[in-house]
Amino acid sequence: xxxxxxxLIGLLMSLTSVFSQVPDAINFQAIARDENGDVMANTxxxxxLTILDGGVSGTEVYREIRSLVTNGYGSFSFQxxxxxxxxxxxxxxxxxxxxxxxxxxxxxxxxxxxxxxxLGTIEFVTVPYAFAAxxxxxxxxxxxxxxxxxxxxxxxxxxxxxxxxATETDPVFVNSPSYDILNSxxxxxxxxxxxxxHENAGYLTxxxxxxxxxxxxxxxxxxxxxxxxxxxxxxxxxxxxTNYTAGTGISISGNxxxxxxxxxxxxxxxxxxxxxxxxxxxxxxxTLPSWTTALTSEVxxxxxxxxxxxxxxxxxxxxxxxxxxxxxxxxxxxxxxxxxxxALTPENGQVIYNTTDNITLMWNGYNWIELGVxxxxxxxxxxxxxxxxxxxxxxxxxxxxxxxEEGVGSWSVVSGSxxxxxxxxxxxxxxxxxxxxxxxxxxxxxxxxxxxxDDVVVEFISPNSGPTGQIIGNTYYDLQxxxxxxxxxxxxxxxxxxxxxxxxxxNTANFPNRGTGYAYYNGSSWTASPTxxxxxxxxxxxxxxxxxxxxxIIVAHDGANLIQNISTFxxxxxxxxxxxxxxxxxxxxxxxxxxxxxxxxxxSVLSDGSLNNLRFLQTQDQGSTWNLLNLPxxxxxxxxxxxxxxxxxxxxAFVVFGFYGDVIMYKSIDNGVNWTTTIINDxxxxxxxxNTTLDIDLNSVADTLYxxxxxxxxxxxxxxxVHVVFSTRKYLNGGYNSNGGELIYWNENMGAxxxxxxxxxxxxxxxxxxxxxxxxPDLNGNGIWDVGENEFGNYRNSVVSMPTMGCxxxxxxxxxxxxxxxxxxxxxxxxTPNPQHYRHIWGIARKNNGTWCNPVNLISADEALKxxxxxxxxxxxxxxxxxxxxxMNDNEPGINLQxxxxxxxxxxxxYKRFQKTLLxxxxxxxxxxxxxxxxxxxxxxxxxxxxK
Numbered sequence: 001x002x003x004x005x006x007x008l009i010g011l012l013m014s015l016t017s018v019f020s021q022v023p024d025a026i027n028f029q030a031i032a033r034d035e036n037g038d039v040m041a042n043t044x045x046x047x048x049l050t051i052l053d054g055g056v057s058g059t060e061v062y063r064e065i066r067s068l069v070t071n072g073y074g075s076f077s078f079q080x081x082x083x084x085x086x087x088x089x090x091x092x093x094x095x096x097x098x099x100x101x102x103x104x105x106x107x108x109x110x111x112x113x114x115x116x117x118x119l120g121t122i123e124f125v126t127v128p129y130a131f132a133a134x135x136x137x138x139x140x141x142x143x144x145x146x147x148x149x150x151x152x153x154x155x156x157x158x159x160x161x162x163x164x165x166a167t168e169t170d171p172v173f174v175n176s177p178s179y180d181i182l183n184s185x186x187x188x189x190x191x192x193x194x195x196x197x198h199e200n201a202g203y204l205t206x207x208x209x210x211x212x213x214x215x216x217x218x219x220x221x222x223x224x225x226x227x228x229x230x231x232x233x234x235x236x237x238x239x240x241x242t243n244y245t246a247g248t249g250i251s252i253s254g255n256x257x258x259x260x261x262x263x264x265x266x267x268x269x270x271x272x273x274x275x276x277x278x279x280x281x282x283x284x285x286x287t288l289p290s291w292t293t294a295l296t297s298e299v300x301x302x303x304x305x306x307x308x309x310x311x312x313x314x315x316x317x318x319x320x321x322x323x324x325x326x327x328x329x330x331x332x333x334x335x336x337x338x339x340x341x342x343a344l345t346p347e348n349g350q351v352i353y354n355t356t357d358n359i360t361l362m363w364n365g366y367n368w369i370e371l372g373v374x375x376x377x378x379x380x381x382x383x384x385x386x387x388x389x390x391x392x393x394x395x396x397x398x399x400x401x402x403x404x405e406e407g408v409g410s411w412s413v414v415s416g417s418x419x420x421x422x423x424x425x426x427x428x429x430x431x432x433x434x435x436x437x438x439x440x441x442x443x444x445x446x447x448x449x450x451x452x453x454d455d456v457v458v459e460f461i462s463p464n465s466g467p468t469g470q471i472i473g474n475t476y477y478d479l480q481x482x483x484x485x486x487x488x489x490x491x492x493x494x495x496x497x498x499x500x501x502x503x504x505x506x507n508t509a510n511f512p513n514r515g516t517g518y519a520y521y522n523g524s525s526w527t528a529s530p531t532x533x534x535x536x537x538x539x540x541x542x543x544x545x546x547x548x549x550x551x552x553i554i555v556a557h558d559g560a561n562l563i564q565n566i567s568t569f570x571x572x573x574x575x576x577x578x579x580x581x582x583x584x585x586x587x588x589x590x591x592x593x594x595x596x597x598x599x600x601x602x603x604s605v606l607s608d609g610s611l612n613n614l615r616f617l618q619t620q621d622q623g624s625t626w627n628l629l630n631l632p633x634x635x636x637x638x639x640x641x642x643x644x645x646x647x648x649x650x651x652x653a654f655v656v657f658g659f660y661g662d663v664i665m666y667k668s669i670d671n672g673v674n675w676t677t678t679i680i681n682d683x684x685x686x687x688x689x690x691n692t693t694l695d696i697d698l699n700s701v702a703d704t705l706y707x708x709x710x711x712x713x714x715x716x717x718x719x720x721x722v723h724v725v726f727s728t729r730k731y732l733n734g735g736y737n738s739n740g741g742e743l744i745y746w747n748e749n750m751g752a753x754x755x756x757x758x759x760x761x762x763x764x765x766x767x768x769x770x771x772x773x774x775x776x777p778d779l780n781g782n783g784i785w786d787v788g789e790n791e792f793g794n795y796r797n798s799v800v801s802m803p804t805m806g807c808x809x810x811x812x813x814x815x816x817x818x819x820x821x822x823x824x825x826x827x828x829x830x831x832t833p834n835p836q837h838y839r840h841i842w843g844i845a846r847k848n849n850g851t852w853c854n855p856v857n858l859i860s861a862d863e864a865l866k867x868x869x870x871x872x873x874x875x876x877x878x879x880x881x882x883x884x885x886x887x888m889n890d891n892e893p894g895i896n897l898q899x900x901x902x903x904x905x906x907x908x909x910x911y912k913r914f915q916k917t918l919l920x921x922x923x924x925x926x927x928x929x930x931x932x933x934x935x936x937x938x939x940x941x942x943x944x945x946x947x948k
Contacts, residue, residue: 024092025079032074032109039074046108046719048115049080054099056121061101062089065113065809067719084595084649086718086809100124113719113811113848341368366444366451375449379407384443384456391779391857394825395434397458398782401427401443407452414440414455436462466841466858467918472519472886473529473909477504477511477540479897479947480870480888482641482796483710484657485804486543486589489886490552491874496570497521499886499911500542500554503533507904516542516556517909520570526911527572534565534574541641543590548597551622555579555588555602562588562604566623581628584608585615587640589654593647598622599671603645603654605638611687614638614656618672632675636661636687642710646722646875653722655680657708660688660731663768665714665724680724680746681768682753683707694731705731709797713804715875717811723747724770725815727801741800743817745846746770773852774815774844776800779822791827792820792837793867794899802870808877813846814919816858816871816885828865828893832902836893841868843883845919854922858885858912867893868910877916885912897947 028049032040048065052058064087068076081091094101101124106115148161220231229235251258277291309320318324336344338356346352346363351371353360361368369375385400399421401409411424411431416439422430433439437460444453480502489499503517515533519526533539539556546552552569555562562582565574579585585604593599602617612634617626638656645654653667663681668674684696684705694703712726724746750769776785776799792799799820806814818839829835840863844855859868867890874884890907894900 025081027077028080029075029077032070032076034109040070040109041072041074043070043074043109044068045070045076046113046115048106048108050104050106051094052102052104052121053095056102056104058099058102060089062091062094063087064091065718088809096124113717364451366446367448369449377406377447378450379445379447379452380404382409382443382445382452382454384441384454387457387459388781389457389459389461390781391461391777391823394780394823395432395437395460396780397431397433397460398780399427399429399431399441399443399456399458400783401454401456403427404445407445407447409443409445412442412444414442416440416458431458433458433460436460466856466860466863467912467914468860469863469885469910469912470526471529471908472499472526472911473501473503473517474906475501475503475517475888475909476507476904476906477502477514477897478888478890478895478902478905478907481541482587482947483639484589484641484644484712485802485870485872486541486641487591487645488542488544488872489874489884490544490546491876491879491884492546492569493879495521495523495880497884497911498544498546498552498570499909500544501886501888501909502540502542503530505531505533507906512538515539516554516565518554518572519909519911520572521911522570534572535563535576537563539563541587543588543602545590545592545600547592547600547622548594549622553590553600553623555590557586557588557604559586561585562602562617564623577623579617579626581626582615582617589643589645591645591647591652593650593652593671594620595649599647601645601647601652601672602626603643605640605643607640611635611637614643616672629672632666632677634664639710642708644712644714646715648716648718648720651716651720653714653716655712655714655724655726657710657712657726658683659710660690660707661686663708663712663724663726665722667722678748678752680753680770681708681726681744684767690731707731709801711797711801711803713815715805715807715813717807717813718809719811721748721811723805723807723813725803725805727798727803727817729798741776741798741819742772743774743800743803743815744768744770745773745813745815773846774800774817774819774842774855777819777822777842777855786822787820787837788835790834790836793839793894793902795869795895796898804872806873806875806877806883808881808916811848812916812920813848814843814873814877814883814916815846816841816843816873816883818842818869818871818887826865831892831894833900836900838865838867838893839869840864841871841885841887843919845916845922847920853919856919856922858914863889863910866891881916882913883916883919885914886910887912 030047032043032045034040044067046065046067048063050060051062053061064080064085066078066085068078070076078085102121103124104121105119107117107119108115109117144161150159151162153160219233222229222231227235227237246252249260251260280291280293308322334344334352335355336352338354341352341354341361344352346368348363348365350363351360352368360371362371380402382404383402385402388397390397399411401411403409409425409427411421411426411429413419416433416437418434418437419439419441420432422432427443431439431441439458440455441458442453442455444451488501489497491497497520499519501517502514504511504514506513513533515535515537516539517530518534519530521527534554535556535558537558539558542554542556544552544554546569550569552567554565557563560583562579562585563576564579565576567574582604584607586607588602588604590600590602593601599618599620600623604615604617606613606615612631614631614634616629616631618629619626634656636656636658639659642657642659643654644657645652647653650671651667651669652672653665655663655665657663658681661683662679665678665680667676667678685694688694694705695701696703706728707730709727709729712724714722714724716722726744728742728744746769750771753767753769778785780786787799795801801818803815803817805816808814819842820837820839822837826838826840827835828838840857840859842855843858845853847853859866869888869890871885871887873886877883887910888907889910890902891905892902894902896902896904
């Protein structure tokens with residue numbers, strides 16, 4: 001049952017000082033109560049306020065969303081238009097002086113941004129329009145005296161109190177014709193003026209009596225009998241009146257007519273009293289209405305005899321409890337011999353009478369069936385299988401209908417252009433369609449008695465219709481991360497963008513010129529592709545932060561310390577320095593927090609393989625000094641790049657994605673002073689030695705475990721909720737298998753993992769409270785992962801991996817990742833050292849109601865036969881509602897620096913921008929996925945060396 005929450009609102013329009021200055025906020029106060037009317041004390045809720053122009057359904061001019069905590073009495077208050085809040089529009093730009101303004105109040109008691117409780121819309125009246133005073137000239141009332149008037153002062157530009165005097169310059173006032181006019185004179189004049197034009201109306205225009213008498217115009221009327229006379233004039237005789245006869249109910253007396261009949265004004269509508277007549281109905285005996293008791297029992301003793309059945313035998317139509325009639329079928333049916341019937345081309349449902357066999361038959365679309373007779377055998381119920389939505393370049397689909405136990409099955413095309421079946425009678429036939437077409441295919445099972453059919457949708461989707469990107473840089477150094485993607489992109493509210501990546505301008509051995517590549521977008525164009533790193537020494541693994549003060553800080557490692565480069569955002573006036581207390585720190589990740597966004601946080605690892613080797617640094621003075629702060633004890637060694645950090649406000653959170661350890665989330669709500677930990681995935685063996693055989697149940701058979709592949713991401717949404725995604729892989733006997741290929745999603749509402757022990761002798765799944773939302777895409781829909789052993793590049797992670805996250809103001813979550821593409825079309829046959837499948841960049845959205853959309857391939861046609869890896873998106877999807885993406889593509893699957901050790905190539909750094917609706921609106925069909933692995937059990941012995 002859905003709960004209803006009450007919100008008692010007081011909208012306080014007390015603007016601080018109307019005359020001192022125009023206020024920039026409106027006080028809002030309310031009390032939250034639950035469905036029982038009890039106050040919701042110390043509870044986190046969310047409020048959405050929308051200002052509308054012109055009416056309750058008017059144009060939205062401003063909206064703000066707030067997350068609030070009620071006090072002990074359920075009360076809360078804030079000022080509309082003043083931070084902190086999330087908003088769309090600018091409160092200071094609301095034009096209060098034009099049109100009526102209304103405020104709509106939406107409420108979310110669950111603090112999950114589901115504003116499905118609308119508390120109504122109210123009109124702003126009087127006081128809020130003081131905002132319009134900003135456009136009114138100021139009136140200075142200081143020093144005002146009784147009798148003063150307002151005089152405009154051209155020096156101060158104000159109306160000010162003062163006196164007014166003037167000298168009469170026209171003829172002396174006492175000589176004016178209007179000098180002695182009294183108020184009574186004005187009243188008389190106005191009265192006379194109201195009569196209109198006296199002269200045109202024939203009124204006297206002078207005071208002279210024309211006929212000498214002032215009384216002869218006054219006369220009297222008199223009547224005598226029927227003679228009517230005027231005193232100073234003549235007499236006329238009136239006609240004698242007609243006599244009238246009174247009808248029923250009417251009385252005439254002299255010149256008076258009276259009603260003597262029905263004197264009631266209500267008796268024309270009269271109902272019997274209803275008191276004591278519950279359940280009765282109103283009836284009439286022809287004269288008066290009366291209340292009558294309804295039937296409550298069966299009158300004839302049977303409750304079923306009113307239910308009857310119709311039956312037809314030949315042309316005899318009968319009703320079960322009644323009579324029968326003989327139908328004249330001449331006008332309804334065709335009377336045909338058996339030969340005539342077989343030569344007929346019937347319509348579905350057509351009925352005939354077979355005169356040869358003396359039976360009535362109906363065409364069911366496939367066969368003639370006899371009416372009124374139970375026919376055997378009936379066909380097996382048809383099942384055409386699941387709908388298929390395929391990224392298939394050969395446009396073939398493997399169908400999977402059911403095998404009939406009774407009847408013969410056959411395939412047919414219901415809709416769609418062209419197409420053919422390998423065998424129309426084979427349930428598992430292969431259907432071949434045409435280029436990116438959509439079909440409805442029918443599997444029909446037919447017997448002599450009947451037909452059963454079911455339809456399946458087969459749609460061939462173009463896999464390479466993603467948005468077009470732009471090359472902003474390149475690099476010969478192709479390893480951008482050992483596992484997770486760093487913070488390599490920043491998007492300013494004004495649309496300006498900066499990006500960084502590990503850059504090498506040439507293919508010199510060991511890449512001595514390696515450093516940070518940097519690109520900047522000024523709102524209309526990108527800087528030229530860089531030819532040099534921004535540092536003066538060899539560095540790698542840059543992470544970018546932009547502070548509230550407008551400074552850009554890029555931190556990388558140089559093999560000995562952490563190096564920072566600081567510049568005004570976009571200016572590239574870099575100042576380089578070594579961060580103190582960072583000796584032997586590697587692989588940094590950064591995030592900005594604080595109420596003013598001027599606190600920069602870095603997590604890094606001490607590269608000695610020890611326990612508790614994660615390090616946390618923080619600066620609050622634009623990088624001048626960095627403080628090394630304490631973290632909770634981490635009872636596992638943290639490898640390079642297997643962590644990610646995020647921050648919002650005073651909340652900082654990071655997650656460690658253990659290869660053969662736990663996935664743990666760390667969170668601080670006081671800017672890094674105190675921390676809490678949550679285990680998201682609980683690996684069953686602490687500090688596991690990867691060089692030993694895992695046999696937890698001691699049955700002498702090596703156990704296989706799913707674990708994290710070390711790649712993932714974390715973010716904090718606008719309500720303060722932490723979200724985490726990571727990829728999985730399998731582990732067995734000192735090696736790992738990249739064929740795991742699931743992406744796992746988790747948020748704080750899902751709680752911590754609690755390892756329950758071994759549930760299967762030799763295989764243990766993930767011990768995680770999260771949910772699987774992406775698996776390997778089955779592009780050809782055959783239910784098999786058609787990627788052979790070693791047929792993909794080695795990045796030390798899974799075939800579906802490298803996830804990166806962002807969220808919008810409504811807390812919709814967006815995940816972008818890289819996945820190996822199935823099918824021969826994406827197989828590079830001349831790859832080193834053997835044929836390998838390309839990877840593409842994909843995107844998927846999770847709506848704020850918890851439902852996932854379907855994944856979208858973000859690679860365009862010109863990138864289809866390239867390796868696309870290392871995606872990173874900016875975490876805040878606001879303003880233009882675009883998702884901003886950076887990634888790297890290569891001409892060959894895999895990389896030079898580890899795994900298959902491809903030849904050194906010049907790789908492109910790509911930027912893409914696309915609307916979030918590309919992912920949010922992709923809900924029309926389900927994507928085929930592989931959940932059971934059938935081949936490609938590729939294991940890598942031990943862990944490849946982590947690059948520095």
